[in-house]
Every structure is written in structure tokens, then in C-alpha cells.
Amino acid sequence: MNPANQGSTDAVDSDVGGRVRIFDTTLRDGEQAPGFSMDRRAKLRMAQALEELGVDILEAGFPQASPDDFAAVAEIARTLKTPTIAALARCQAADIDSAGRALEGARHSRIHVFLSTSPLHREHKLGKSKQEVIDIAATAIQRAKALAHEVEFSAEDAMRTEPEYLAEIFSVAVEAGATTLNAPDTVGYVTPNEIFDMFTYLRAHVRGADKVTFSSHCHDDLGMAVANSLAAVAAGARQVECTINGIGERAGNASLEEIVMALHTRRPLFRVDTGIVTRHLFPTSRLLAEVTGQKVPRNKAIVGDNAFAHESGIHQHGMLKHRGTYEIMTPQDVGAKTSLVLGKHSGKHALRQRLSELDYQLDDDTLAVVFDRFKVLADRQRSVTNDDLVALMAAYDDETQTATAVQS
Numbered sequence: 001m002n003p004a005n006q007g008s009t010d011a012v013d014s015d016v017g018g019r020v021r022i023f024d025t026t027l028r029d030g031e032q033a034p035g036f037s038m039d040r041r042a043k044l045r046m047a048q049a050l051e052e053l054g055v056d057i058l059e060a061g062f063p064q065a066s067p068d069d070f071a072a073v074a075e076i077a078r079t080l081k082t083p084t085i086a087a088l089a090r091c092q093a094a095d096i097d098s099a100g101r102a103l104e105g106a107r108h109s110r111i112h113v114f115l116s117t118s119p120l121h122r123e124h125k126l127g128k129s130k131q132e133v134i135d136i137a138a139t140a141i142q143r144a145k146a147l148a149h150e151v152e153f154s155a156e157d158a159m160r161t162e163p164e165y166l167a168e169i170f171s172v173a174v175e176a177g178a179t180t181l182n183a184p185d186t187v188g189y190v191t192p193n194e195i196f197d198m199f200t201y202l203r204a205h206v207r208g209a210d211k212v213t214f215s216s217h218c219h220d221d222l223g224m225a226v227a228n229s230l231a232a233v234a235a236g237a238r239q240v241e242c243t244i245n246g247i248g249e250r251a252g253n254a255s256l257e258e259i260v261m262a263l264h265t266r267r268p269l270f271r272v273d274t275g276i277v278t279r280h281l282f283p284t285s286r287l288l289a290e291v292t293g294q295k296v297p298r299n300k301a302i303v304g305d306n307a308f309a310h311e312s313g314i315h316q317h318g319m320l321k322h323r324g325t326y327e328i329m330t331p332q333d334v335g336a337k338t339s340l341v342l343g344k345h346s347g348k349h350a351l352r353q354r355l356s357e358l359d360y361q362l363d364d365d366t367l368a369v370v371f372d373r374f375k376v377l378a379d380r381q382r383s384v385t386n387d388d389l390v391a392l393m394a395a396y397d398d399e400t401q402t403a404t405a406v407q408s
């Protein structure tokens with residue numbers, strides 16, 4: 001059943017359920033984006049935070065890319081205890097051997113080999129026939145199997161690949177020893193309906209499908225990476241590849257925090273769990289911003305400064321009565337805080353509440369006068385702080401006392 005046709009509280013599919021594994025690729029695909037490179041020390045700090053966050057698989061890097069990336073993967077592999085540590089490799093012996101060496105110290109290791117399967121990539125990038133691509137993948141998977149606890153195979157540009165051919169190469173990958181089959185939307189091209197159909201097709205046609213985990217890896221070129229990942233889950237994918245703050249090639253990867261909180265907040269719809277400790281989402285997002293020097297946009301879902309901030313009077317009034325009026329999850333769930341920001345869109349209810357927190361109890365007439373002055377101030381500046389309010393009240397008190405003194 002296609003999720004696009006669902007009522008909001010219906011279950012997605014009768015055979016869904018269980019646990020979705022979160023494969024974090026912040027330190028590999030995430031850092032491939034211009035401006036997001038991380039050195040070995042930054043990667044280790046992030047890896048430790050991702051372990052606390054509870055990711056199941058942590059892709060630490062691409063060891064063949066550079067000596068520092070090799071060292072980062074090796075150090076993360078030696079240091080971390082809980083997640084499976086993955087390293088990326090092309091279907092080339094040198095890449096696979098280098099990934100195997102970097103992962104030697106890991107408690108649980110995974111070599112992630114990838115090869116393009118779409119007609120465009122086969123012809124223009126690799127210059128290989130369909131059968132040659134299948135043979136190269138099988139040889140690479142067999143080599144990787146001897147060097148790590150498990151092997152994942154990714155069919156690069158899977159979503160623009162002929163479904164029958166994709167099912168065939170995945171079937172050969174299973175025979176060669178891959179236990180995770182990743183069908184990436186490498187260029188962020190598909191829609192939720194299409195990816196749902198592709199995963200449904202693959203689960204029905206790959207030989208040995210019941211023995212392996214299907215994985216999604218979506219890019220955000222058309223802004224659909226999270227929606228597409230969720231559609232893949234609805235179609236039975238049980239691993240989702242994603243990154244903190246949605247960083248990654250071009251417009252980015254699917255955002256980890258958005259996928260996790262969508263599955264969590266809409267659990268009756270998806271009926272799956274993750275192992276993510278959600279209250280670590282906000283601090284992990286901020287750590288990434290710190291180590292990369294790239295700020296999180298204010299309006300970013302889940303972790304942006306505005307994700308739980310309310311400035312509009314009508315919303316603030318609702319929030320003061322019942323937070324569910326304008327928040328679908330609690331900020332505490334993700335390790336953030338609600339803030340009622342005072343600005344030109346705020347109303348008397350929020351102003352009275354803030355003044356009372358600052359120990360000013362005003363009758364309605366006084367509040368009306370102070371409110372008019374507050375609006376004039378708010379028109380001049382973006383937001384009105386507690387210090388601004390204290391100054392405004394002091395000026396108001398001075399004026400009223402002077403007026404009283406003059407009268408007497």
C-alpha cells in the first residue's frame with residue numbers, strides 16, 4: 001500500500017514493524033560537502049557524540065581518500081564500543097584492503113562497497129557493460145567479506161537503474177556475501193511514490209531478500225530526502241542512511257534528526273522504532289556546527305533555533321493555554337528548549353507572562369499602556385529582551401512617579 005494514499009492514523013502496511021537501524025554517514029557523505037571537511041580530531045569528537053546518540057552503524061570515512069581519513073577511521077574503530085563501524089570502498093582491491101586495515105581494531109566492522117548501476121553511469125562513468133558491472137561487484141564483495149565482519153553493497157544511482165537489472169545485481173551481491181543492500185537515490189531524483197514502488201519491487205524480486213537488510217540513502221536535491229527515506233521504510237527498508245543536520249553532497253543527505261523524530265512522533269503510522277536517544281539530537285547537531293564552523297539554519301526542523309520558538313501573539317496565547325496547540329513534540333524530547341520570543345508579532349498574553357516572570361504584576365490599564373510602548377520598541381528592533389523590558393518598565397515608573405509628584 002502506498003503511503004501517499006494513507007489516512008493520517010492508518011498503519012502503513014501489514015508487514016511493517018520492528019526496528020529501523022540508523023546508519024549515520026555524517027563523517028563520510030556529510031563531510032564530502034564543500035565546507036564540511038573534518039580532520040581526525042573533529043571526527044573522533046563527533047563519533048563519540050554519535051555513539052552516545054545511539055546510532056547503529058557509523059560510517060567513519062573513506063580510508064583510501066587520504067592518510068588522515070584512514071587514521072580517523074582506524075582511531076574511531078579502536079575507540080568506539082557500541083556501533084558497527086563502516087568504511088567506504090570503491091570496487092577496487094586497493095580501496096577494499098585499505099578499508100579492511102583501517103577497520104582492524106573495530107569490535108564490529110563493515111566494509112561498504114559501492115558501484116554505479118544506472119545506464120548513464122555504466123556508460124559514461126565506468127564504460128562497462130551490465131555483466132561487467134555485476135562481475136566487478138561480486139569480486140569486490142567476496143574480497144571485502146574476508147576483511148570485515150560484514151559487507152554492505154550500494155548500487156550507486158540505484159533509483160535511475162532499471163528495476164530488473166537492480167534486482168539481478170542485488171541477487172548476485174547476496175550470493176557473494178553482502179548482508180545489507182543499499183539502493184541510494186544518489187542524485188535526489190525520485191519521489192516518495194516511486195521509491196516506495198522500487199523497494200517493494202526489490203523485496204519481492206531479489207533472490208535471498210529475506211536474509212538481508214534493505215537500506216535507503218537519499219539526497220535532497222529536490223527537497224524530498226526525508227520523505228523518500230520514510231517511504232522506503234514504509235516499503236520495508238530496515239536501515240536508513242542519514243546525516244546530522246542533513247549535511248552531504250550538494251543539497252545534502254536525509255537529515256537524521258528529521259527521520260528519527262518523524263518515526264517517533266508518527267509512530268502509530270510507521271510502527272517502527274529506532275535506538276536513537278532523542279534528547280541527544282540537539283547537542284549533537286550543535287557539536288557538528290561547532291566542529292565544522294557551519295551554523296545550523298534558524299528554521300531547520302528539529303534542531304534550528306526557531307524549531308521550538310514562538311513570537312506570534314496568537315501562537316503564544318495558544319501555547320500558554322496548552323503547548324499541544326502549536327508543538328507536535330516536546331523540545332525536551334530532542335534536548336532543546338521552548339522559547340516565547342517577544343517581538344513585533346507578540347500580544348498582551350505573552351507580554352504579561354514575561355513581565356510577571358520578571359516580577360512585574362500589572363493591572364489591565366497599565367498593561368495596555370506598557371503594551372503600546374512595547375510595540376513601538378519592537379517595531380524598531382527584531383526582538384525585545386528581558387533587559388529591554390526592565391528598561392521600559394523603569395522609564396514607565398519614572399514617568400508615572402514624576403507625574404504623581406507634580407500633581408501633589
Ligand SMILES: CC(=O)SCCNC(=O)CCNC(=O)[C@H](O)C(C)(C)COP(=O)(O)OP(=O)(O)OC[C@H]1O[C@@H](n2cnc3c(N)ncnc32)[C@H](O)[C@@H]1OP(=O)(O)O
Binds near residue numbers: 125
Ligand atoms: C556517490 C558517492 O558519494 S561515492 C563517494 C564519493 N567520495 C569521494 O570521491 C571522496 C573521496 N575520493 C577521493 O579521495 C578520490 O576520488 C580517490 C582517492 C578515491 C580516487 O582518486 P583518483 O584515483 O585520483 O581517481 P578520481 O577520483 O579522479 O576518479 C575516480 C576513479 O574511480 C573510478 N570509480 C568510481 N567509482 C568507482 C567504483 N564504485 N568502483 C570502482 N571504480 C570506481 C572511476 O571510474 C575513476 O577511475 P579512473 O581513474 O580509472 O578513470
Ligand SMILES: CC(C)C(=O)C(=O)O
Binds near residue numbers: 029114154157187219
Ligand atoms: C556511496 C553511496 C552510498 C552514496 O553515497 C550515494 O549513492 O549517494
